[in-house]
Amino acid sequence: MFFVTALIVVVVYWNRRLSAEIETRKTANHLAQSYLEIINRYVITSRTDLNGIIIDVSKAFCDISGYSRDELIGHRHGVIRHPQTDNKVYQELWETLGQGRSWTGEMCNRRKDGTTYWVSATIAADYDQHGKKIGYIAVHQDITDHRIVRELSLRDPLTGLYNRRHFNELFDKFLSCKLHYESQAGLILVDIDHFKKFNDTYGHQKGDTALAQVAFCLEEICIRLNKEAPSAQAHAFRLGGEEFALLALLDEKKTEDAAEMIRQQVFDLQLEHVNNEDFGVMTCSLGSYSFRVNSEHSNEVDELFRIADQALYRAKEQGRNQCQSANNQTADIELF
Numbered sequence: 560m561f562f563v564t565a566l567i568v569v570v571v572y573w574n575r576r577l578s579a580e581i582e583t584r585k586t587a588n589h590l591a592q593s594y595l596e597i598i599n600r601y602v603i604t605s606r607t608d609l610n611g612i613i614i615d616v617s618k619a620f621c622d623i624s625g626y627s628r629d630e631l632i633g634h635r636h637g638v639i640r641h642p643q644t645d646n647k648v649y650q651e652l653w654e655t656l657g658q659g660r661s662w663t664g665e666m667c668n669r670r671k672d673g674t675t676y677w678v679s680a681t682i683a684a685d686y687d688q689h690g691k692k693i694g695y696i697a698v699h700q701d702i703t704d705h706r707i708v709r710e711l712s713l714r715d716p717l718t719g720l721y722n723r724r725h726f727n728e729l730f731d732k733f734l735s736c737k738l739h740y741e742s743q744a745g746l747i748l749v750d751i752d753h754f755k756k757f758n759d760t761y762g763h764q765k766g767d768t769a770l771a772q773v774a775f776c777l778e779e780i781c782i783r784l785n786k787e788a789p790s791a792q793a794h795a796f797r798l799g800g801e802e803f804a805l806l807a808l809l810d811e812k813k814t815e816d817a818a819e820m821i822r823q824q825v826f827d828l829q830l831e832h833v834n835n836e837d838f839g840v841m842t843c844s845l846g847s848y849s850f851r852v853n854s855e856h857s858n859e860v861d862e863l864f865r866i867a868d869q870a871l872y873r874a875k876e877q878g879r880n881q882c883q884s885a886n887n888q889t890a891d892i893e894l895f
């Protein structure tokens with residue numbers, strides 16, 4: 560009798576423990592499910608195999624990219640890659656992952672409808688329960704609004720070119736980038752001739768339109784230079800008023816050719832400017848300087864600018880509508 564009673568007590572006891580255990584597991588499972596559901600809905604995640612083929616995406620990934628799960632699974636991430644994201648970003652990403660570290664950086668992506676979105680991504684290796692690497696996991700954060708605001712702060716609203724602030728930042732980065740050491744770089748300063756007279760004759764509004772047209776010439780030339788040699792990394796800027804600049808990794812000859820191209824293209828606009836007496840149309844004067852980027856002189860932005868500006872001053876003095884290269888004058892300056 561005692562034995563039966565003890566058995567019943569033990570059975571009841573274990574039953575209760577089992578029920579409690581099941582309840583705890585149910586709660587834990589439910590909690591895990593809730594977390595997974597939240598992650599699926601709100602966190603932009605993807606998993607790929609070792610070859611970069613997508614094997615899983617969250618709903619948030621589908622929402623932001625505009626692709627359905629079925630359209631993404633089995634494809635490479637390249638399906639959402641925007642050409643604006645530099646190849647270097649991907650090179651750095653694979654190098655970092657190859658060294659067994661996780662990579663974090665910004666990427667520009669393209670939705671199914673062709674529109675652009677930006678993400679800050681963290682990508683790390685994915686391992687199975689035995690510690691064997693089986694692929695990669697990426698977690699993205701939508702930073703499109705942040706990029707739009709940042710981009711606006713870097714651009715001149717009238718011409719759409721980069722502004723002086725970005726010129727200063729980029730010039731600095733350009734010179735201190737180790738990848739650029741020992742490369743030949745060119746700085747071209749552009750200044751419209753007698754622009755005050757243009758405004759006085761044709762009005763501020765026409766002046767604004769002319770500035771936008773000159774900016775377009777610079778932009779086109781940058782596109783052409785970058786197409787001919789992507790390593791040129793040419794950028795155009797409006798420094799203020801009727802002053803523009805072009806910065807690129809070009810040798811001396813190519814820098815001078817680019818300056819001449821800008822001069823000719825502005826002349827070819829054939830914008831009437833009766834008070835630009837020698838020419839009758841809008842013209843510009845240019846000063847260029849070609850220099851070798853090196854580690855010791857990486858911070859001499861002001862000095863480089865001053866040298867190019869002196870060449871520009873010479874172009875103005877010697878009759879305008881011309882390019883002057885500081886290299887022809889400063890062989891004895893021996894700064895770089």
Ligand SMILES: Nc1nc2c(ncn2[C@@H]2O[C@H](COP(=O)(O)OP(=O)(O)OP(=O)(O)O)[C@@H](O)[C@H]2O)c(=O)[nH]1
Binds near residue numbers: 751754758762766799
């Ligand atoms: N329409 C327009 N004019 C501007 C803008 N910013 C600056 N300016 C004008 O650009 C003119 C620049 O004049 P100056 O610096 O005297 O130079 P310039 O008349 O071009 O003479 P040179 O450079 O010696 O050939 C000034 O009249 C400014 O008012 C702008 O955003 N729009």
